[in-house]
Amino acid sequence: MSSPLPAGSGALLQHRSFLLFMLSRSFSRFSSQIASVAVGWQIYDLTGSAFALGMVGLVQFLPTLLLVFVAGDTADRYERKRVAQVCLFVEALTALFLAWGAYSGSLTVVQIFIAMAVLGTAGAFESPTIAAMLPLIAPEGSLQRATAISSGAAQLATITGPALGGLAYAIAPSVPYAIMGVFWLFGMVAMGAIETRKPPVVRDATTPADLFAGVRFVRNNPSILGTISLDLFAVLLGGATALLPIYARDILQTGPLGLGILRAAPAVGALLMTAVLARYTINRHVGMRMFQSVIVFGVATVVFAVSQWMWLSVLALAILGAADTVSVVIRFSLVQLSTPDEMRGRVGAVNFLFINASNQLGQFESGVTAALFGAMPAAALGGIGTVAIALLWMKLFPALRDVQRLE
Numbered sequence: 001m002s003s004p005l006p007a008g009s010g011a012l013l014q015h016r017s018f019l020l021f022m023l024s025r026s027f028s029r030f031s032s033q034i035a036s037v038a039v040g041w042q043i044y045d046l047t048g049s050a051f052a053l054g055m056v057g058l059v060q061f062l063p064t065l066l067l068v069f070v071a072g073d074t075a076d077r078y079e080r081k082r083v084a085q086v087c088l089f090v091e092a093l094t095a096l097f098l099a100w101g102a103y104s105g106s107l108t109v110v111q112i113f114i115a116m117a118v119l120g121t122a123g124a125f126e127s128p129t130i131a132a133m134l135p136l137i138a139p140e141g142s143l144q145r146a147t148a149i150s151s152g153a154a155q156l157a158t159i160t161g162p163a164l165g166g167l168a169y170a171i172a173p174s175v176p177y178a179i180m181g182v183f184w185l186f187g188m189v190a191m192g193a194i195e196t197r198k199p200p201v202v203r204d205a206t207t208p209a210d211l212f213a214g215v216r217f218v219r220n221n222p223s224i225l226g227t228i229s230l231d232l233f234a235v236l237l238g239g240a241t242a243l244l245p246i247y248a249r250d251i252l253q254t255g256p257l258g259l260g261i262l263r264a265a266p267a268v269g270a271l272l273m274t275a276v277l278a279r280y281t282i283n284r285h286v287g288m289r290m291f292q293s294v295i296v297f298g299v300a301t302v303v304f305a306v307s308q309w310m311w312l313s314v315l316a317l318a319i320l321g322a323a324d325t326v327s328v329v330i331r332f333s334l335v336q337l338s339t340p341d342e343m344r345g346r347v348g349a350v351n352f353l354f355i356n357a358s359n360q361l362g363q364f365e366s367g368v369t370a371a372l373f374g375a376m377p378a379a380a381l382g383g384i385g386t387v388a389i390a391l392l393w394m395k396l397f398p399a400l401r402d403v404q405r406l407e
């Protein structure tokens with residue numbers, strides 16, 4: 001890591017649009033993390049099925065798979081903050097639907113799955129749009145730092161979101177869903193007040209070549225291809241967090257509040273690492289640092305998998321979150337700095353497809369594996385597989401391994 005940031009770097013935190021961006025992103029993340037606790041606990045409470053937990057990830061991923069290219073083109077064609085506002089509004093309405101169903105006692109497993117599919121559809125458009133906005137909001141030369149700070153703000157929401165979600169669910173199942181709806185509405189308002197450095201560019205009618213331009217760009221850039229595919233396969237195998245309801249109830253024998261603490265633990269580690277990265281940028285051997293962080297992620301997953309003590313499980317999850325933050329900052333900065341602005345939406349959509357595949361298909365994979373072999377073997381095998389993928393990718397993508405600098 002480099003020397004401390006130069007004097008005047010604090011101006012980033014005084015940048016109005018950047019602060020609004022962090023606020024909107026944090027509100028959205030806050031709601032998503034509450035949903036991870038509320039939906040996971042309610043599904044497992046209603047069904048007692050690890051497979052049903054995995055299905056939550058699958059129904060959220062399918063819209064991304066079907067709409068990824070349309071979403072990327074939309075982010076490059078229309079004003080990005082308006083696209084994001086529409087997504088946040090749809091998410092708020094869906095949360096309020098869940099709140100009403102839980103309050104009235106009419107909410108079914110099928111309805112929850114449908115709501116998750118709607119949230120997955122909104123997220124398919126929101127994520128590449130938000131990612132494409134940040135380089136036009138952060139001052140020149142500060143993208144890595146801006147990525148770390150905005151990630152830290154989102155991680156702060158991730159810390160408080162699961163804990164509040166578990167506490168709110170203990171009060172009544174409808175309460176966390178109502179909170180989600182309110183915060184998504186707040187995020188929509190903050191998003192509307194953002195100003196970017198460049199006005200939106202309206203392109204001509206979309207052609208098939210336009211839709212798949214992001215795929216071609218990623219395929220022709222070995223460093224970006226290696227970065228995105230590493231995240232896909234490593235996190236696909238290391239998705240132990242999908243099994244947290246099982247660990248909370250059956251292995252660690254804690255309740256909804258304990259599940260919230262487990263959910264928050266990776267974010268605590270991520271926030272601590274964010275504080276380091278916001279002050280010390282990674283300026284040397286960034287490719288190798290990314291691979292090292294993925295290996296640490298895998299080892300921490302194995303430790304969590306075999307732990308039967310709450311304190312060790314929380315510690316392992318915190319280390320897992322810290323390692324993931326290093327990987328995220330490097331990965332996001334590398335992709336955004338290597339992509340021209342007029343293509344950031346479409347490349348971001350491809351990236352989001354891979355991220356969703358790793359997170360949500362990883363949740364599905366973990367649920368199926370746990371149903372077949374048990375939660376502990378499934379999580380342990382996933383961590384071992386993550387380490388193996390990182391070592392293999394170092395050999396397959398030497399250009400990525402040898403990347404020295406970002407900015």
